[in-house]
Amino acid sequence: MSAVDEGSELGALTFLHLALEAAVVSVAEGHGIDTKKRHDKKAKAAHDLYEQGVMPEDFSGLMRLLNQARKDRTYEGEEPDLEGHSLEDIGRSATLAVETAEGEAR
Amino acid sequence: MNAPTHSSPLGDPIAVPRTDPASWKARISEDRQRAVRLQTPAQRRITKILVRRTRACGGIALALTGSTARGKRTSWSDLDYYVVGPRPHFVDLPEDLDVYATQGPMDKLWEGDDFIQWTLLFGCILFDSGVLREVFEELIDSEVWPDPQRKLSQAIEASELAASVLSLGDADLAREQVSIALSHVARWLLLKEHVFPLSRSELPAQLRQFGHQGLAEALERSLSPSPTANDLRSCLTLASCLTAET
Numbered sequence: 538m539s540a541v542d543e544g545s546e547l548g549a550l551t552f553l554h555l556a557l558e559a560a561v562v563s564v565a566e567g568h569g570i571d572t573k574k575r576h577d578k579k580a581k582a583a584h585d586l587y588e589q590g591v592m593p594e595d596f597s598g599l600m601r602l603l604n605q606a607r608k609d610r611t612y613e614g615e616e617p618d619l620e621g622h623s624l625e626d627i628g629r630s631a632t633l634a635v636e637t638a639e640g641e642a643r
Numbered sequence: 644m645n646a647p648t649h650s651s652p653l654g655d656p657i658a659v660p661r662t663d664p665a666s667w668k669a670r671i672s673e674d675r676q677r678a679v680r681l682q683t684p685a686q687r688r689i690t691k692i693l694v695r696r697t698r699a700c701g702g703i704a705l706a707l708t709g710s711t712a713r714g715k716r717t718s719w720s721d722l723d724y725y726v727v728g729p730r731p732h733f734v735d736l737p738e739d740l741d742v743y744a745t746q747g748p749m750d751k752l753w754e755g756d757d758f759i760q761w762t763l764l765f766g767c768i769l770f771d772s773g774v775l776r777e778v779f780e781e782l783i784d785s786e787v788w789p790d791p792q793r794k795l796s797q798a799i800e801a802s803e804l805a806a807s808v809l810s811l812g813d814a815d816l817a818r819e820q821v822s823i824a825l826s827h828v829a830r831w832l833l834l835k836e837h838v839f840p841l842s843r844s845e846l847p848a849q850l851r852q853f854g855h856q857g858l859a860e861a862l863e864r865s866l867s868p869s870p871t872a873n874d875l876r877s878c879l880t881l882a883s884c885l886t887a888e889t
Contacts, residue, residue, distance in 0.1 A: 547800060547804055548804060548807065551804055551808065551820070552807075552808075555808065555816055559816070574815065575739055576739045577737055577738050577739045577740075580734075581737070597734070598734045598735075601733075601734035601740075602734060604739075605733075605734075605740075605741065605742065608721075608741050608743075609743065611797070611801060611823055612741075612743075612758065612797070612823075613743065613756070613758060614793075614796075614797060618730065
């Protein structure tokens with residue numbers, strides 16, 4: 538969350554996306570799902586894990602939104618379109634995903 | 644100054660770009676056929692859905708762009724689209740998609756953006772109300788060249804971010820960031836030398852042709868399936884040295 542606090546927009550987008558993905562991949566691997574290091578497969582795993590009742594929320598839409606936002610910012614220098622989500626809200630979702638992954642790992 | 648179509652030694656030159664309505668219509672027809680040839684059946688289904696959604700939400704032009712449009716996809720490639728108008732809903736679609744949307748492609752051209760030029764020169768235009776034809780006409784008439792400084796700023800920012808991610812010590816997480824940073828550095832160098840940068844996997848060959856052997860090797864290392872953290876650190880050191888020389 539430090540990048541969010543420090544006001545680095547690209548840093549915040551990137552690290553929130555990485556945190557969400559890392560949490561989902563960790564849980565997915567524990568359930569035998571191979572995400573093949575691809576963003577779309579990680580988002581699909583997030584959806585499947587929610588459907589299975591493993592993840593508390595379906596993070597897949599947020600993961601894809603963040604992935605697009607960081608690309609828009611990285612490649613085009615554009616203001617990211619977070620479709621009404623604030624970075625703080627996304628930070629809370631990422632924290633929830635990480636806590637779920639930590640719980641699963643115990 | 645030469646038009647970019649004539650400046651890319653490894654590109655597919657468009658011999659005499661024509662922008663009259665009949666020629667543009669013929670180009671779109673050819674582009675659609677090319678898009679069909681270059682995509683897998685699953686990708687074609689996604690494109691068909693995006694065409695429908697883009698039109699439905701008021702989009703006035705759509706192009707398939709990036710490595711797919713060059714026939715140079717790799718295992719890490721996105722499926723890239725350029726939309727003029729609102730971004731259509733896409734988060735439910737499979738594949739790694741990059742759906743870039745803008746309301747003002749002409750402004751992007753004059754801001755020195757390279758992506759609008761890339762899309763007009765190498766992309767597959769899937770439909771166009773006329774807005775992309777106007778921008779292409781302007782590109783050909785004005786011979787405007789993308790702004791290398793814009794790429795340099797992106798390269799510096801991306802390099803700093805890649806270094807932050809790499810400091811976490813996970814090479815898998817950092818690989819994509821390092822590759823993005825090096826691609827920006829490569830595009831900056833090539834644009835400075837008046838060479839139009841092609842797709843990411845084609846950049847190493849372009850760099851070698853203009854004497855940037857070290858950066859070509861670094862970019863290839865960052866694109867390899869499993870580079871080590873040390874590999875990525877040395878890639879970033881080179882990127883920093885090159886951008887600091889300015």
